[in-house]
Amino acid sequence: MPLARFTTCFPESTLDFPVDVMTNMREGDAEAREQPEADRESESGELGAHPSERQAAFRVGFVGVLGQTNVGKSTLLNALLGEKLLISSPKPQATRNRIRCVLTSDAAQIIFVDTPGLHRPKTKLNQRLVREAYRGLRGIDLLLYVVEPWGEAAPFDLKTLDRLEGIDVPIILLVNKIDLAKGNALEETLLAYAATDRFAELIPISATRRLGLDDVVRTIVSYLPEGNPVFPTDVKCDRPTEFLIEEIIREKVFQQTSQEIPYSVAVRVKWLREASPRLSEVKAEILVARESQKGILVGKGGRMIKRIGTLARADVERLLAKRVFLELIVRVSPRWTQDDERIREVTEP
Secondary structure, three states: OOEEEEEOOOOOOEEEEEHHHHOOOOOOHHHHOOOOHHHHHOOOOHHHOOOOHHHOOOEEEEEEEEEEOOOOHHHHHHHHHOOOOOOOOOOOOOOOOOEEEEEEOOOEEEEEEEOOOEOOOOOHHHHHHHHHHHHOOOOOOEEEEEEOOOOOOOHHHHHHHHHHHHOOOOEEEEEOOHHHOOOOHHHHHHHHHHOOOOOOEEEEOEOOOOEOHHHHHHHHHHHOOEOOOOOOOOOOEOOOHHHHHHHHHHHHHHHHOOOOOHHHOEEEEEEEEEEEOOEEEEEEEEEEOOHHHHHHHHOHHHHHHHHHHHHHHHHHHHHHOOEEEEEEEEEEOOOHHHOHHHHHHHHOO
16 A cells, blocks of 8 residues: 655654545545645644635634543643633543633634543433533534544544444544654554544644644634634633633642542532722632532641632632632532532533
8 A cells, every 4th residue: 555654743753654544534535625735835824824725715613522531632622722711630521511612813713612521421420421522513513533642443432433423524533642652652543543434634633742733723724614703703712701710610629639529529609799900709619419528628727628729719810810819618419410400500501
């Protein structure tokens, strides 16, 4: 089989792959995406726009982001957006909500639909998170499927791809964390997923080191339909400020606690008000499932909740660009992770 040279994100590094691995996987895709050679070779501008593309019609579309838990979807979106809007944690299942994040330039508007990580659910809360992930695929124009360089196609992903059989949009595979790949793991991963014949493109990236992100944006834009912007150019997220504050607090709980505590916590802002032009007041409630969890979260002499509050306040002040008085209250709601009504409250806008 003839080989094509594919230049990786690493300087002075190339990899040999069969032509059908690093080119379009579906018949007719190449023709549909044909563009002048000069456009492909020129340096990318903001949002992957080449100078010639800025004269073309504006492109806009919804892009789903899907993958197993903890593969770096939220880290990827934060990197693409240029600021931290989404909770990220080394612990799995940090994302609980479908969130639309918006990246706009003169050439295009990409509306990313971030979804909870896919996993095998064991509780009612986890079952709802998986349902939310698949619900987030409705009405999208393109799907990004994120994996790691495992050296194979993960069996869980193969089952997921079977479930996505009815999704009639192009799917782009992003192999994240390539900076951590060992030996031939990256090449073997690309070959294994390409063999499924489900992906229009395969792009190796590192979200933390910002490797390959220009390629990702440029490729996304090439697949989007022409249209008018859906969101104003200054909007970066479809959720209110209160939601972003809740996510900041929950992220600090993830960072500072362990075992079942992070997965038994929900956060709700009771109020957000402007005390003065330079000071905002926030009162938030942290919900736990058991008294023992409350004791751990509060900590001896209140040390744990004070540490969480201090870390959260610093991020909230950056978000609001002003000083913040943050009050945190920990409350027990027995077995809330098994209560459908309470679960709806923490997973729906």
